[in-house]
Amino acid sequence: xxxxxxxxxxxxxxxxxxxxxxxxxxxxxxxxxxxxxxxxxxxxxxxxxxxxxxxxxxxxxxxxxxxxxxxxxxxxxxxxxxxxxxxxxxxxxxxxxxxxxxxxxxxxxxxxxxxxxxxxxxxxxxxxxxxxxxxxxxxxxxxxxxxxxxxxxxxxxxxxxxxxxxxxxxxxxxxxxxxxxxxxxxxxxxxxxxxxxxxxxxxxxxxxxxxxxxxxxxxxxxxxxxxxxxxxxxxxxxxxxxxxxxxxxxxxxxxxxxxxxxxxxxxxxxxxxxxxxxxxxxxxxxxxxxxxxxxxxxxxxxxxxxxxxxxxxxxxxxxxxxxxxxxxxxxxxxxxxxxxxxxxxxxxxxxxxxxxxxxxxxxxxxxxxxxxxxxxxxxxxxxxxxxxxxxxxxxxxxxxxxxxxxxxxxxxxxxxxxxxxxxxxxxxxxxxxxxxxxxxxxxxxxxxxxxxxxxxxxxxxxxxxxxxxxxxxxxxxxxxxxxxxxxxxxxxxxxxxxxxxxxxxxxxxxxxxxxxxxxxxxxxxxxxxxxxxxxxxxxxxxxxxxxxxxxxxxxxxxxxxxxxxxxxxxxxxxxxxxxxxxxxxxxxxxxxxxxxxxxxxxxxxxxxxxxxxxxxxxxxxxxxxxxxxxxxxxxx
Ligand code: ADP
Ligand code: MG
Numbered sequence: 001x002x003x004x005x006x007x008x009x010x011x012x013x014x015x016x017x018x019x020x021x022x023x024x025x026x027x028x029x030x031x032x033x034x035x036x037x038x039x040x041x042x043x044x045x046x047x048x049x050x051x052x053x054x055x056x057x058x059x060x061x062x063x064x065x066x067x068x069x070x071x072x073x074x075x076x077x078x079x080x081x082x083x084x085x086x087x088x089x090x091x092x093x094x095x096x097x098x099x100x101x102x103x104x105x106x107x108x109x110x111x112x113x114x115x116x117x118x119x120x121x122x123x124x125x126x127x128x129x130x131x132x133x134x135x136x137x138x139x140x141x142x143x144x145x146x147x148x149x150x151x152x153x154x155x156x157x158x159x160x161x162x163x164x165x166x167x168x169x170x171x172x173x174x175x176x177x178x179x180x181x182x183x184x185x186x187x188x189x190x191x192x193x194x195x196x197x198x199x200x201x202x203x204x205x206x207x208x209x210x211x212x213x214x215x216x217x218x219x220x221x222x223x224x225x226x227x228x229x230x231x232x233x234x235x236x237x238x239x240x241x242x243x244x245x246x247x248x249x250x251x252x253x254x255x256x257x258x259x260x261x262x263x264x265x266x267x268x269x270x271x272x273x274x275x276x277x278x279x280x281x282x283x284x285x286x287x288x289x290x291x292x293x294x295x296x297x298x299x300x301x302x303x304x305x306x307x308x309x310x311x312x313x314x315x316x317x318x319x320x321x322x323x324x325x326x327x328x329x330x331x332x333x334x335x336x337x338x339x340x341x342x343x344x345x346x347x348x349x350x351x352x353x354x355x356x357x358x359x360x361x362x363x364x365x366x367x368x369x370x371x372x373x374x375x376x377x378x379x380x381x382x383x384x385x386x387x388x389x390x391x392x393x394x395x396x397x398x399x400x401x402x403x404x405x406x407x408x409x410x411x412x413x414x415x416x417x418x419x420x421x422x423x424x425x426x427x428x429x430x431x432x433x434x435x436x437x438x439x440x441x442x443x444x445x446x447x448x449x450x451x452x453x454x455x456x457x458x459x460x461x462x463x464x465x466x467x468x469x470x471x472x473x474x475x476x477x478x479x480x481x482x483x484x485x486x487x488x489x490x491x492x493x494x495x496x497x498x499x500x501x502x503x504x505x506x507x508x509x510x511x512x513x514x515x516x517x518x519x520x521x522x523x524x525x526x527x528x529x530x531x532x533x534x535x536x537x538x539x540x541x542x543x544x545x546x547x548x549x550x551x552x553x554x555x556x557x558x559x560x561x562x563x564x565x566x567x568x569x570x571x572x573x574x575x576x577x578x579x580x581x582x583x584x585x586x587x588x589x590x591x592x593x594x595x596x597x598x599x600x601x602x603x604x605x606x607x608x609x610x611x612x613x614x615x616x617x618x619x620x621x622x623x624x625x626x627x628x629x630x631x632x633x634x635x636x
Contacts, residue, residue, distance in 0.1 A: 008168040013099055013159075017132070021161045024135050032188070035133040036197065037204040039082050039180060041324070042131060043069045044208045044295060046086025046178060050148055053087065060148045062176040068211040075192035078184045085177040088147040091155045091169065098131060098143070098157065099165065134180070135161035137188040142181040146174045206244070207316075209295050224295050226269035226316050230257050242271050245290070246314050250274050253365055256315075256351045264339050268347060270315035276369040277312070287311040289344070291331075292318035299328055305341050309377035310348050312370045317344055342382075349386040356390060356406070367392050367404065375455040378462040388463050394429065394450040396441070401429040405449070407466040413447055415485055420472040423449035425457055425547035435605065436536035437474045440529040444485040448474055454551055461548065473545030475538055479528045495571035502579065506570060509582045509591075516595040517566065527567030534572040535598040537564040537606060546606055561608045566599060593618055 013021065047067045054060055065085040072081045089097065134141055143157040154174035159165035182191075190196050194214060201212055201219045209224040225233050225241055242252045253274035259267050270289070277286070288301030288311070295318065305317055321336050331337050356363040367374075377387045392404035397413060410421060422441060426432035432450050441448045451457055460471045498506060506526075514524040522540055530536060539546060539562075549562060568575055574594070581588050597618050603609040 008166055010164055010166055011095065011099055012164050017099065018163055020132055021135055021163075024132055025161060032136045033191075033196075033200045034204070035137055036082075036191075036200050038130050038133045040069060040201070040205045040208060040212060043082060043084035043086060043178065044205075044210055045324070046084055046088070047210050048294065049087045050085070053148060058148075059150060060176070061146070061150055062148075065176060066211075068213060069208070070216075071197060071212065071214045073192045073194060073197065073215065075189070078186070078189055078192060080182045080184065080191055080197070081179060082182070083177065083179040085175070086148075088152075088177050089143075089145040089155070090147045090149065090152045091167065093147070094143065094145060094155060094157055094167065132161075134182055137184055137191060138182045139185045140183040142183075143178060144170070144174065144181070145178040146176050148176050207292070207295065224292075224318070226257065226267045226318055227259075227295070229259075233257070238269075241269070242314070245316070246271070246273065246277075248273055248275070248277070248314075252314075253369075254351075254355065254362060256347060258347055260343060264336055264343070265320035266340050266343075267318045268315065268344055270313050270344075270348065272366060272370070273312060273314060274365065274369065276373075287314075289313070290316045292316060293322045293324050293326070294318070294320060298322070298324070298326065299331070302328075302331070304332055304337075305344055306348065307345060307377070307380055309374055309380065310345065312373050313348060345380075345383065346386075349383055349390070352390050353386065364404075372453070372455065375453070375459050378459040384463060388466055391459060393423070393456060394452065396438075396448045396450065398450075410447060410449065411467060411469060414469075415444075415446060417484060418446065419469060420477065420481065421449065421460075421466055421469045422446060422472050422474050422477060423451055423457070423460060424474045425451040425454075425545070428452060435474075436530055436533035436602075437538075439531040439533065440479065440482060441474060443487050443489065443531050444482055445488040446482070446485060451547075454547070457545065457547055457551075473547070475546050476544075495576070498570070502583075505583055506575075506579055508586075509579055510568065512582065512586060512591060513566070513568070513595045516592050517599055519563065520561070520599065521566045522563045523565045525565060525567055526570045530567065530569035530572070533569060534574045535566060535568045535602060537599075537602040538567055539564055550607060559610070561603065566602070568598070593622065597622070 012018075047069070050060065051067065054063070062085075067085055070083045072083075073079075074081070138161065140158065140160045144154065145157070146152065146154040154170040154172075155167060156170050157165055157167050184191055197214055198219050201214070205212060206220050207224045208220055209227065211218045212220045225237055238255050238257075239251050242248065242255075251274065252271040254272040256268065256270040256272075286301070288303040289305045291299045291302040291305060302317075303311075306313055317340060319336070319340055322334065322340075326334065326337075352363070352366070355366065371392070374390070377383070380387055388407055390406075392406055394401060394403060395405045395410065397410075398405060407421065414421075424432050424435060424438055426435060429450060429452075432438065432452075438448060449460075451460070457473075464471060510524045510526070514521065517524070521537075527536065537546075539549065544552070553559070553562075578591060578594055581590050597615070600609055600615045600618075604612070604615065609615065
């Protein structure tokens with residue numbers, strides 16, 4: 001140093017600092033590059049503070065200096081120099097801030113080490129250890145700093161990080177700000193390579209809102225656009241940032257950019273990708289929002305800011321109020337963090353709601369891509385009302401299988417006095433529409449939601465109600481609730497009323513069918529729901545819907561066939577003919593064949609029939625017999 005020194009003082013580090021330094025110097029920590037992130041973050045803080053002082057009109061030394069961070073590399077002398085034009089430090093501030101640990105984060109770090117006797121390796125990454133991390137790579141560090149305050153002298157600080165530091169005042173004029181000269185350990189020479197420094201900056205500090213220059217070349221091209229007013233950010237900038245964040249080559253489907261001021265101050269810049277990035281596939285862990293505190297990245301892909309069902313959202317949350325050195329472990333217990341997380345969730349839900357209302361086509365794309373993950377939101381009790389509004393289903397009112405309706409739209413179309421929302425599950429529209437359970441609803445013109453995804457039923461079941469309307473599977477609906485609605489097709493010829501006598505015969509026919517099917521059915525009874533089909537199976541009252549039952553069985557690897565009720569359509573031509581057969585010979589083999597066939601056909605419809613051999617043989621036999629009848633009838 002060519003400076004004339006006034007006087008040099010020797011200071012001991014405080015005990016906890018010594019302890020921390022000892023750990024850092026001796027740790028085998030592999031991500032040593034983070035020292036750069038920490039020093040840049042400190043420089044950025046110092047620049048932020050300066051900007052604040054300047055904004056509030058404080059008189060500032062060297063006011064004309066540009067606000068920036070400059071890094072120079074010297075591989076001959078094996079040094080890195082990081083220089084900022086921030087607020088700088090006075091002598092007393094330097095002793096207070098660098099000689100002791102004021103922040104709880106660092107104290108926590110030491111406490112953890114002491115209590116758990118963990119190796120530094122395991123926990124170092126979880127704490128912001130800040131300035132001292134430079135001693136992971138440095139054999140000696142010099143700080144030359146000059147405060148923004150008028151009449152404060154420049155100071156020179158020097159330490160090998162072993163136990164003490166030297167401090168002296170410099171006589172000659174220095175410019176405002178802080179310069180840190182890092183004398184690298186021999187084995188850390190790689191940090192004098194420009195590409196190494198550049199890539200580290202791009203990885204950890206790219207969105208620092210001040211220029212970071214390495215050998216006079218600005219590295220961080222993208223600014224913290226989430227902190228800028230919406231009006232000043234172009235579509236291109238949004239897209240560029242989105243690409244940087246996600247590596248997705250497509251443009252995002254939508255952007256949510258918000259600045260919240262009260263009660264907690266934070267900015268969000270969120271993106272809805274235009275394609276589902278396969279959260280169920282290989283990239284299971286590749287989700288979460290980047291959490292920044294005052295432009296400094298605290299955690300990449302934080303998984304708690306948004307609930308799992310919104311994990312398709314990408315983006316950044318930047319808080320003003322969280323402490324910079326907050327540990328990731330305690331984040332969730334932090335009340336500010338919790339409030340931010342609730343607020344971000346609400347932002348996303350209300351944005352989607354608005355999209356559903358104002359941009360139907362866009363919402364349709366969102367639903368098509370992200371519905372599967374979104375449906376998991378049935379567990380978000382606090383937001384269930386908003387969640388319910390966003391659900392979409394195909395329904396009997398839709399023209400195409402790709403169309404959908406909301407519960408609100410369903411409710412609007414409901415019949416006067418209808419108290420329930422009806423749904424039916426199936427693999428596709430064609431299979432649902434031939435389901436016998438649907439017949440009575442079709443007949444009365446009551447809309448039924450078509451659920452093609454097993455998650456749909458979980459979603460509806462856990463909601464239980466939409467507004468005051470209960471969710472009911474068509475096979476569980478209390479059909480007496482439908483009595484009040486008239487049939488829309490009245491012209492259909494009604495089957496003739498059975499005489500009292502025949503009624504009794506029909507009852508014993510049903511007993512006969514029960515006898516044939518035995519314990520395979522719980523009961524055989526006359527159906528109120530059937531119109532076109534001769535028979536169907538229903539669950540005994542109060543138990544779950546057929547689909548739910550099926551899902552539960554699959555989950556418990558239960559392949560048994562549940563005992564159900566066989567409902568028969570007394571007005572159906574087949575049943576009337578069967579009655580005739582029964583009356584002439586109650587033990588006719590034909591009755592057995594028909595009963596077996598009706599039962600197995602219903603099983604087939606519900607997906608329970610595993611062995612179709614008997615069924616196919618029986619059909620062939622019946623076809624064979626009917627061919628005789630047909631040729632006779634047509635006189636062939
Ligand atoms: P933290 O950043 O969490 O406060 P650090 O160990 O990183 O912890 O830094 C300790 C303190 O040293 C800072 O709070 C700040 O007061 C001071 N400091 C560090 N670097 C700079 C700098 N470049 N300019 C001004 N002050 C600095
Ligand atoms: Mg710091």
